[in-house]
Amino acid sequence: MNGFFAMGGYAAYVWPAYAVFLLVLAADFLSPALRRRRILRELRARLARQARRQRAPAPGSLPSER
Template identity: 75%
Template sequence: MSAFFAMGGYAIYVWPAYAVFFIVLIADYINPSLRRRRNLRELRSRMARQAARQQRNPSAP
């Protein structure tokens, strides 16, 4: 097992390469879902404000 992690002495090159691969792709994957959640939250509070305004003043657009 330790031979596997040693990568024939090239561990300091092989494992960072794999780490970069996974870190960059995970960041790429997570980013839009965070953005989506934030956008939906903003939209919801905008809708709530609109609903409240309409309640207060039904004739206004």
């Protein structure tokens, strides 16, 4: 098993290569999930603002508009 990790003396080159491969792909795969959460959160906030505006008139509006 130690021989496997030593990679015939080339461990310092082989393992970083595999680490970069896995880390870059993991980051690539996680980024859209984070983006999706942010997009939906912002959309819900926008929808909530719209709903509030429809229920109560804006504070700055004229009495005739109320």
